Amino acid sequence: MYFITSYWSRWLFFVSSLSLLYVICIFLNDTPQLFEHRLGAFGHFFFIGLLAAIIANSTGAGGGIIFLPAFTMLGISTETALSTSFAIQCFGMTSGALAWLSFRQRERNLGHYEWHGFTHLLTLSVVGSLIGLLLAQYVLPPLKFDVHSLFSFFSIFVGLYIVLAPFLFKAVPEERSVSLSYIEQLFLLFVAIIGGMVTAWLSVGVGELVAIALLAMKFRVQQAVAVAVCVSSISVIVGVMKYVGQGIISTDILLFAAPAAMIGGAVARVIATWLGAIKLKTMMGIWITLSGVLYLQFGVSA
Template identity: 35%
Template sequence: MYSMLSATRIRMFLLLFWIGIFSYQAEPWLLLQEYAGFTLLGILGAVLANATGAGGGVVFVPFFNQLDFNVAASVATSFAIQCCGMTAGAITWWAYYRKMHLTDHSEKNYWQSLSRVICLTVPASIIGVWMVQLQPQFFVSFSDPQSLHAGFGIFSILLSIAIFCSALLLNKPQLSVHLTHADCAALVLIAWVGGGITAWLSIGVGELLAVYLIIRGFNVTFAIAAAVMLSAFTVWGGVIFHLWVTHAIYWPVVLFAGAGAIIGGILAKQLVLFFSPKNLKLFFAGWVFILGVVTLPF
């Protein structure tokens, strides 16, 4: 109950904060007429991002490209919007975890590694983001954005096929609960590389974490929740660079798309809980496949 009240208070604070910023604008109603449509974009991107953990950049960045945003503005604005949506989703999933911890003792066993996963992956992911933002040539493979798009797209498609096969061919496999030493090392590496990819594409780290946990046999809902929380920390770490260095964030879009993203981040949990574990795997694999196709540079 306490966690639910805390989540509600945070959401109310975000709502009041948004109203305050909107009211502070020089011509708020003119701004509303011109940019209100981005609220729907924010809802759509955040629902898909927080229902899969893969990030909303796959929705935001192509849309901004169609509006002739330059690359820096597309990525920076996507980061800022995801700070709203992924944070709302992370808070929602954390409240769900706390509620389940108190009421559903059978389900909570599948989530006992959540804190450890977050502690292992968040620092590595943020370091990966900062290293690519400050020194893109540090990762030689990341020095060419086009080849990165192609590699990430092909990799995502192959991963989605693997998840499809595991969901369709494996009959109720035993769920993993504990992280092994090999898992811990793999999670740090995945988060580091995923953070670097996220710096370029504004997606990546959440998808990689969720895919790894699902393939390793962890609970699918747990994998998605962990990916959402990691993505939230990552985009907050990455947006600092755009605030202080690139100054490329397009704030009128963030004002409305960010509000929609908060709504989408809250609603996404219901979409995830609607599916059975097998169908959730298929839904996740389908979204990863779409991510891979959209990311391919053609």
């Protein structure tokens, strides 16, 4: 655990990730002229990736809540948007997860023990998420309803919840000190399974649902977001495997959005701490709600 939370682990992640993206360029037979062409055609995805990663890693909401509507509105097919969103989040959410794990370790070293039960919460969430994700990807039949509408209503629900959560749940000065009861463990596992299934369909879902469940159980906001970011990171890494080798991931978008997502993931925790959880989550909740409303309108008119 020490190496994972260390300064060097984050640098190793950044270097290896950038090297992987460079290898992708080589396999694409890239040249300076081709890169310049891509810069003009796909450079704006850098800013989309940066914004999505900051939102995702500071609130626990997966980056797909920004990627899917943005990609679809730019004329990208649903299948390519979904697979590319998974791929980008592998970089962005993992960067954010490392940042939150490092923050947790620093607080523990300073004598702050409010992170009670973090490993247990994360384990339950990851197990449940992977069960739901793999069931939806490989066992359950394809969806019989409109993915656009599902995503829109889900975004609106999550956004409104983030805005209203401070009024629904009284803030507590310290994290709860009581471990999860048997019923609570089953509840968190169930929520994570549902979240994993939604993530398989939309590339977003498990982080939001897990964060909501932990907030409802009175866990510290920072811990809820940290667990949500970490479980999202693991889920998208497993989920993207379905699309590797199928040729539907847009490597052009990935080359610009992934580095930005890593930057956003690294700074999101700092921004979240600086602004304060309530103010930041309220602002992001409004943004996510508007995104869902706009995406719903786009899905109906498209």
